[in-house]
Amino acid sequence: MKIIIADDHAVVRSGFMHILNFQSDMEVVATAADGLEAYALVTKYRPDVLLLDLSMPPGESGLIATGKINEDFPETKILILTMHDDEEYLFHVLKNGASGYVLKNAPDGELLAAIRTVHAGDTYIHPAMTTSLVREFVKKGTEVVEDDPFKILTKREIEVLPLAAKGFGNKEIAEKLYISVKTVEAHKARIMEKLQLKSRPELVEYALRKKLLNF
Known part of the structure; x- marks a missing residue:
């Protein structure tokens, strides 16, 4: 094989x-x-x-x-x-x-x-x-769908979220993912909206709780 x-x-x-x-x-x-x-x-x-x-x-x-x-x-x-x-x-x-x-x-x-x-x-x-x-x-099978980030975020948003939580700036994230800074900003805005988060500390807490930082 x-x-x-x-x-x-x-x-x-x-x-x-x-x-x-x-x-x-x-x-x-x-x-x-x-x-x-x-x-x-x-x-x-x-x-x-x-x-x-x-x-x-x-x-x-x-x-x-x-x-x-x-x-x-x-x-x-x-x-x-x-x-x-x-x-x-x-x-x-x-x-x-x-x-x-x-x-x-x-x-x-x-x-x-x-x-x-x-x-x-x-x-x-x-x-x-x-x-x-x-x-x-x-x-x-018994959880509310909205509680699972893998069901409500796109694959690209799942890539952006841990980088943002780790403190990388928009330019650094753009370079790592080969996308534009404006695209990064749009993804971050949608992530915060979808997850109903208000600040970066809330984003970090969410990423830790959902074990997303290793992705």
């Missing part, structure tokens, strides 16, 4: 590449440092599996890239790599189209099993997190 690895740490990419290329049924055809590069490489190589880091600052996050790649290249199975063993992350990456979720500190054997599982068309979730996932789906 053809595999692409996307992670912002070169040593992680190198380590995973060594492990996977040692397998008789796997070949790493390319590596990427963020979501934008991952998308470009998926477009070029059309891999069977994409190993995608969830958080890749300052580039495009794995969560945003997952939605885009799943929409345009549904035949590529996305396996999320992350240090976050939190059901909030798990719920949203699966909702955005990921086929699995494995922790970076998992044993090599678990990583290989996860890759083969998603390649076969199944979903891989660490057994210890299955109960959390079920609980989260039940909870989400």
